[in-house]
Amino acid sequence: MPYWFDYPIRVQPHHTDYSGVVWHGNYIQWMESLRVNCLRQFGVRFEAFVDAGYDLPVVDLQLRYHHPLRLGMAGIVKGHATTQGVRILWTYEIRANDPDDVDQLCVTSQITIVPVEIARRKIARRLPDELQQQLDAISEYFKSP
């Protein structure tokens, strides 16, 4: 059973659409916030990559919607990272965290990130040692926390 990094959320009016539930594209913001906060908790600032000349774009994104989160509901975004060389794979579950709907699975997702050299707009074959070691340490922690 993997370790998950948790990012708690609350559905605000601006997250919803006419149907009263979270608009399907808005979950992606929360998943990004989880990634950045997780890096930060491990001592890695997202801006450190940018300052070092690397960007971390999403190259593949898969989302499956199981159950909607409604206006006012609390939820938890749960994320889990694995590195494969420079590639970072994130697996997500978003669950309700509400008295009415405890632990209901709402969204599952997988996101692939590949570092890019900002100056050349090319996929980075390798990262500076310090950044790569930091990413690998996070990946190791997720395997055996």
Place this chain on the structure above:
Amino acid sequence: MPYWFDYPIRVQPHHTDYSGVVWHGNYIQWMESLRVNCLRQFGVRFEAFVDAGYDLPVVDLQLRYHHPLRLGMAGIVKGHATTQGVRILWTYEIRANDPDDVDQLCVTSQITIVPVEIARRKIARRLPDELQQQLDAISEYFKSP
């Protein structure tokens, strides 16, 4: 070679992030606008589904990012629909449409939509005949325009 419905776009400041290209989650808004505009061109108002008690939520979304669209660039979102019973499958390509970058493939995507009965929040086994016929007519048109 399939028929595509085209939705032209232009990258505005609010679509971009710090890296100067479209933030990865923002393509999803354009793909929704294409779906609604395509229905409308075939004489189907999206609100007609809602008024009839049906919603059209996205249940599955897959995106692959090939090339970024930068601030100020023009692009074309191209979409193609197929019905499988009540299920609607949309296939997308987003291409640059810029003097500097003609026809460059930027994003490919597949989106699955399943109608839901709003009152019961349950997947609709079937739609009212008129709405189903309208969807099937669009699907047929995409096969042989």
Place this chain on the structure above:
Amino acid sequence: MPYWFDYPIRVQPHHTDYSGVVWHGNYIQWMESLRVNCLRQFGVRFEAFVDAGYDLPVVDLQLRYHHPLRLGMAGIVKGHATTQGVRILWTYEIRANDPDDVDQLCVTSQITIVPVEIARRKIARRLPDELQQQLDAISEYFKSP
């Protein structure tokens, strides 16, 4: 010196635009989150208004931008409410909360909210006693916490 309700923020990639700072329209989401969270802390669920048939739309919004918040920076949205009959006036300050930029004033804002009867889409002359008393209690607390 008034009491402020605080809502801490962190600038994520999706908040920024090409210039590396928060896109000017995105501050408005944080100010809404503050309002809803503040009500909740006083025991008032935003959804209780909707369930009772009232909406709380913004009718006037003024924003002044003093200093940008950059990618990765922490900040605090500070809000303060006063009721005038059914009308609610919110005053805001958004300040940096970053080692590099402690307490820098970034945005000031005033927002006016007027309850609307959802069924008739008309301004509500009065709210149900319970909701009005809850709003007034919040307003009183802000005057003398």
Place this chain on the structure above:
Amino acid sequence: MPYWFDYPIRVQPHHTDYSGVVWHGNYIQWMESLRVNCLRQFGVRFEAFVDAGYDLPVVDLQLRYHHPLRLGMAGIVKGHATTQGVRILWTYEIRANDPDDVDQLCVTSQITIVPVEIARRKIARRLPDELQQQLDAISEYFKSP
């Protein structure tokens, strides 16, 4: 009676919130799109400012909400610009453009923009002659089209 630059809109699901009308912060995106498109129509690319080392941030924004735009409705954003030295003042009206609601005034707004030197993050005392002349020509055109 001033000349207005028009930017036609259609309310898509992602523009709405739980109440079925446009979420109040989303009008700001359309007003930005109008500004950029208006410059472009006068032969000025927004990116030309950025490439020349200048940004055009909003420093003041005032919005008044008169009437909501609902899901599926068409509207027109109407904008009008005046320069005062380097400062640019935009005045807006957003009107419904729908069979059910022709020409209904929905939003009025005023936005002030002040150029900033990107490198020094300081207000620009003056712009390069070519850019200033282009802005002044737009301002003149709005006075006597």
